[in-house]
Amino acid sequence: MEFADAVRARHSYRGFTSRQVDGKTLKQVFELASWAPSNCNVQPWHVHVLSGDACDRMREKMKAAASAEVAFNPDFPWQGKFSGDYKERQICSALGLWEHQGVTRDNPAKRAWSWMRNFEFFDAPHIAFIFVTDEFPELVRLAGDVGMYAQTLMLAMTDAGIGSCPQTSVSCYPDLVREELGIDSHYKLMMGLSFGYIDEADSANNLRTERDSLEKTTSFHS
Template identity: 30%
Template sequence: MTTKTLTELVLQHRTIRGYKPDPVPMDVIREVLDIARNAQSNGNTQPWHIAVVSGASRERLEKSVFAAIAEGMQPNPEWPTGGRGLTGVHKQRQRACGAQYYQTMGVAHDDQTARDELSLRNWKFFGAPHAAFLSMPKTMHRANAVDIGIFLQTVMLLFEERGVSSCPQGALAIFPDKVREVVDIPEGNAILVGMSFGYEEEGALINSAKMPREPLDAIASFAN
């Protein structure tokens, strides 16, 4: 367990994409998810389901996705993906984020092959020993995705408290059929987001970027 406060964990946050191969003990994973069940949701619907893939299943999933991509498999997300509808300042921030990521990794902006390779690391789970897939009933409105986000952040912070790092990944929602081949997703659910998690590889280049944030007054208004 870390001795850091929640404030320190949030202030020091970085998405981790470089991992040691060591697995997280299953009792730690179960403990975190068991505590995260207490997260709030709209109307207490608790629409979340989390499917965790480790060990041989994780290897099988990675291999089958890469084999299918080589055969021309196209993305088939069940919810609209996060990159849609970005305009203005949000598009600019997304571009700046990509540029900082590529620069950190020494990838030239116009090197599409290197960019694609970097992007494919999503489905190698960035070397993490575990991947998780969060789904909710297909019939629910996208407003219920707020509940999934709250649950996901709760899980990630509880992991962080235990020294386990993570990377939330919209990219892990684009090949849902492959995920269903290795782990149970409830009937009628659709995968919204995934996450890789494990122990950080200290000093890895890919973990070195600290992404900026907008100042408080740009994101908040107050009326008295």
């Protein structure tokens, strides 16, 4: 795939088939992602990839917690509250998704279903969890490194014909994830990434988001 095509073909996909990505391809995309840059090349990411039964067990635990409305306990604060232009973009993004999922704003049950899709991993046969350790004092810069890694990973997946959805939502139950993986609380969960082959029949996958113009976001100086 041409680079620009891969960038434009990556979208957040929210509906997957049960077909698993084979082990060789999995290793190829995660190896490619490891070439992402990071501050001083510290490569702070610790990545766990769950497939098959491991993914299903995690999904069932997350669904049970979310259905029982177990309180979120994210390792990194998350409120999802924005203002001004940012709020407008957030609303636009939610309304766009709901439209493609057949959800209306005045239907709380359908809105709850849309939110619950996160904890079902959108039916994906795989989920990756990206952790960092608690020894980094400069959290904001660390998050930048993880972002570099995550986008490189998603582009590598796009190039391999694999769809993905980055998710803050699933990072709100870090204890469940650590328990399932058998890792200690020294590892902090930054985000999840559901991935697999996209379900073409799922209308949620037809969502295409907009971007502001270059004039609004970027100044060139000479």
